[in-house]
Amino acid sequence: MKKHLITIDDLTKNEIMSIMEQGKAFKEILSRPIKKIPTLRGKTIGLLFFEPSTRTKLSFELAAKRMSADVLNFSASTSSLKKKESIKDTIMTLEAMKIDIYVVRHGFPGVPYIVANNIKGSVINAGDGAHSHPTQALLDLYTIWEKFGELKGLNVTIVGDVKYSRVVRSDINILNKMGANVTLCTPKTLLPRTIEKFNVKYTFNLKEAVKNADVIIGLRMQKERQDSGLIPDEVEFNHFFGLKPEIVANARKNVLIMHPGPINRGVEIDGEVADSENSVINEQVTNGLAVRMSIFYHFVEG
């Protein structure tokens, strides 16, 4: 195992399966009346979130607490960054407090690398710009693996804002690695120019994209990252690319509906689909806790 988890490229197929198996063990522990284990007693985990987050931040925090670590919460909006302190000096300040694992989210791609180059411990990327979100990909894979057992040959369709999504890049990477077939569906204006390098099929026709899908993953509209004018409006986007019951009806009967969250109801996914029996959006959150415990377990140094 490498020291840092910045992208899915940092993991081999065997290491990914080891994270899955250990995640399953932690999920069992989390179903017990007493959910706390001593694995990270004496370790300190710094949560450095320079960009908003609900799921990722809270599940990393709870994972650390369940494993008995001390947790240091850094929030950019209430820090000395507001007094013009640089990211590097902020990291040096935290490093002086002897942090063992840094969990980093930032709006710019590459910031987790900068942190990794300036600290002694490990860095886990909790999402950097439109670049990478490896822990989301691991929990997405876990959710699919738990339901299907076998990953090779599964048909996974990913729909929505492909251009600005970090989740799609990490999901494609992990699904390709595990032998699943990935199809993307997005408007032409939200298709990355480098799409031919992604090793996936793509189409602009949603009905065609979901045909024979075992899994459909909706992507959030990344409004905070988008240039203006890429889609006419959200109503039209929903008409052609929104996950609606009549669209999902073209997929396999037991298709899993997934979304990393937060969801924009009525934009990339209709409420009826998000709340349907096929939806595992809340299970993804539950699994995220077990998978992030497993990630800590694999990346903490003895």
Ligand code: CP
């Ligand atoms: N999926 C995800 O990263 O959600 P948050 O932005 O709430 O962490």
